[in-house]
Amino acid sequence: MKFVDEAYVEVIAGDGGNGCVSFRHEKYKEFGGPNGGDGGRGGHVWAVADASLNTLVDFRYTRRFEAKRGQHGMGSDMFGAAGDDITLKLPVGTVISDAETGEVLYELLKPGERILIAKGGDGGFGNMRFKSAINRAPRQKTPGWPGERKSLKLELKVLADVGLLGMPNAGKSTLIAAISNARPKIADYPFTTLHPNLGVVRVGPEQSFVVADVPGLIEGAAEGAGLGHQFLRHLQRTRLLLHVVDVAPFDETVDVVAQARAIAAELKKYDQQLFEKPRWLVLNKCDMLDPELRAARIKDIVKRLRYKGPVFEISALTHEGCDTLIRAVYQHLEAQRVREQVPEVVDPRFSTPEMDASATEPGATSVQKSEH
The missing domain is CATH 2.70.210.12 (GTP1/OBG domain)
Structure with a gap:
């Protein structure tokens, strides 16, 4: 369809x-x-x-x-x-x-x-x-x-808890296929994904969340490059963004840090609120690097991005690190839901007339009794 x-x-x-x-x-x-x-x-x-x-x-x-x-x-x-x-x-x-x-x-x-x-x-x-x-x-x-x-x-605007963000061929479609029931088209050329895909991630009995994969962004999307910004609206209702970065690109001259910064800049151009959503760094295709080179490259990427949030090293192809990622995502979403459901408790000692209907009318005097 x-x-x-x-x-x-x-x-x-x-x-x-x-x-x-x-x-x-x-x-x-x-x-x-x-x-x-x-x-x-x-x-x-x-x-x-x-x-x-x-x-x-x-x-x-x-x-x-x-x-x-x-x-x-x-x-x-x-x-x-x-x-x-x-x-x-x-x-x-x-x-x-x-x-x-x-x-x-x-x-x-x-x-x-x-x-x-x-x-x-x-x-x-x-x-x-x-x-x-x-x-x-x-x-x-x-x-x-x-x-x-x-x-x-x-x-x-699709309803999803988590949105996948990244350059074309970063492995977003492979990742959503590895962790959910979604079966998107996967191929070895850019812009394989032409429309958003939704998948339900099962963490445990009665524990799940919905993840959305949108077509990849490239620098200049705000001016219509690539597929432009036409699908970013589907990330506006998400609670968490996962920025997927390819740590082993086919072209060794590609600067993945510059690409990550370009995507962040495109997000900011499109919607400031979307840019300010929690965004985690997911380093994909780690299985394609030797252990020593892998550690050095990941350290370099995080340092150059000046990134302070959670970092996940995964391989969507071999499922390495995927379980750790989805459990961390689920815990984050549950903690966020709990915070939203807990009503704000107002201390009556510091209530204002707007908070307390029994407050005195403007111009009236009140007498406070002190307890000894």
């Missing part, structure tokens, strides 16, 4: 049905009175997050979605039927924004989440609504209200 992570659509909710002007006509009922019913509501347009989808390809070719209008009101106190709703099934992680202003309107972050993106118009009133003691034979009615029309931009 073709991977599409961006699409533009137009959604049109149904118009409400018109109200009806009608009077009761029965034998021996000379003044039957008004009995024109209201029009029906127009159909809504809903969006629902479907966990079985991972692309917006269905919206690349069908771009207009229009719900049915409500039925008009009828005589004999009959209201019009509501128009049928339509539901757009979107991948989890889809951001829905206004195509003209760019304002983010909705985000689908949970499987099965359902939101209303275009409201159908209300039905118009029939003449039975205008009956009163003064106006006993009203001939007024109102038309149905128009449904909402919106031009929307759909943007998919």
Whole structure:
């Protein structure tokens, strides 16, 4: 299936049905009175997050979605039927924004989440609504209200805990295949990965996390070199970045330190918050170096990068060091979740009026008693 992570659509909710002007006509009922019913509501347009989808390809070719209008009101106190709703099934992680202003309107972050993106118009009133003691034979009615029309931009940002970052041919695809259930295309030429891949890493019983592999970056991606920045949005929701560096490139003249710095610079150009995410250094293809050369090269890379965080020496091909890496990642993610779930404890001795509802009003005096 073709991977599409961006699409533009137009959604049109149904118009409400018109109200009806009608009077009761029965034998021996000379003044039957008004009995024109209201029009029906127009159909809504809903969006629902479907966990079985991972692309917006269905919206690349069908771009207009229009719900049915409500039925008009009828005589004999009959209201019009509501128009049928339509539901757009979107991948989890889809951001829905206004195509003209760019304002983010909705985000689908949970499987099965359902939101209303275009409201159908209300039905118009029939003449039975205008009956009163003064106006006993009203001939007024109102038309149905128009449904909402919106031009929307759909943007998919995959939901993953960990993102793999690195130059083309750094071994990211081999790594995600070694530690997860993902089976990306792997070959000995650059830009083998053309779209993001997701994999679930099983650490133990009921212990797992999701890792995302995006196409490799090169220097000048901000100006459109290589595949550019078009897939970096898929790393914006990750909690941790793993910067994969090839310590044994085929071309010995390649400076892997300069490449690593260039990728960091491209991240900063794209999004400052993404650049500031925790980023660990993963030195791949260590099995291709002799032990003495390996130790010297790793020491040189870390020293020149002035890197102070965790460093992992692995071989995605032989799985060397992969278990240590995934366990460290899982522990980091769990510690982060715990920190996010623990509520902030406020010491009442240092509470402010905004924190404490029982604080005195401005201008009032308070008396503090000291305990001896």
